[in-house]
Amino acid sequence: MxxxxxxxxxxxxxxxxxxxxxxxxxxxxxxxxxxxxxxxxxxxxxxxxxxxxxxxxxxxxxxxxxxxxxxxxxxxxxxxxxxxxxxxxxxxxxxxxSLPVANLVMNWIKAHLEAYARAERQLAGQPAESGE
Incomplete structure (x- = not known):
């Protein structure tokens, strides 16, 4: 409750x-x-x-x-x-x-894809992109 x-x-x-x-x-x-x-x-x-x-x-x-x-x-x-x-x-x-919820979902997916890409770069020993 x-x-x-x-x-x-x-x-x-x-x-x-x-x-x-x-x-x-x-x-x-x-x-x-x-x-x-x-x-x-x-x-x-x-x-x-x-x-x-x-x-x-x-x-x-x-x-x-x-x-x-x-x-x-x-x-x-x-x-x-x-x-x-x-x-x-x-x-x-x-x-x-709704469109506002679709934007929330899109932003959530984008944030998780970016975090995944950062983790992949870190595991590969590549430097972080500027702004990270």
């Missing part, structure tokens, strides 16, 4: 409200691996970002063959024929966000 706490700050004694936010994971929470993004804007001006991932196809079923020595399993080679090795593109979710 969110808690409110009043406190004073600054020389003028102005009051601010501190708000504590507790995060609760949705029962549908999951990690989404993203390979592709599609989308645009809707009629209300919200950004619609559809995230997709690519994976190999999974056969409906297959037979396993056991060697007579009992130690080795062989997957029936026919499972990889007849189009079973296809790419599957799954539409995972559509992220709807």
């Amino acid at each position: 969110a808690e409110k706490e009043k406190f004073q700050t600054g020389d003028d004694g102005s009051e601010f409200v501190k708000l504590r936010i507790d995060h609760v994971k949705s029962p549908q929470f999951r990690v989404i691996h993203v390979n592709q993004v599609l989308g645009g804007t809707n009629q209300f001006g919200d950004l619609c970002m559809t995230v997709l991932n690519d994976r190999p196809g999974i056969p409906d079923s297959y037979d396993l063959h056991w060697h007579s020595d009992g130690r080795q399993v062989i997957v029936d080679p026919d499972v990889f024929e007849d189009g079973n090795l296809v790419a599957v593109r799954e539409v995972e979710a559509v992220l709807m966000m």
Whole structure:
């Protein structure tokens, strides 16, 4: 539950409200691996970002063959024929966000990409770029 706490700050004694936010994971929470993004804007001006991932196809079923020595399993080679090795593109979710939120997301991604690039340069022993 969110808690409110009043406190004073600054020389003028102005009051601010501190708000504590507790995060609760949705029962549908999951990690989404993203390979592709599609989308645009809707009629209300919200950004619609559809995230997709690519994976190999999974056969409906297959037979396993056991060697007579009992130690080795062989997957029936026919499972990889007849189009079973296809790419599957799954539409995972559509992220709807207002323009201000889209800018927050963009700035968050940009900051993390810059931090990642700095860490890569540091690991490679390269000097930091000017302004860092």
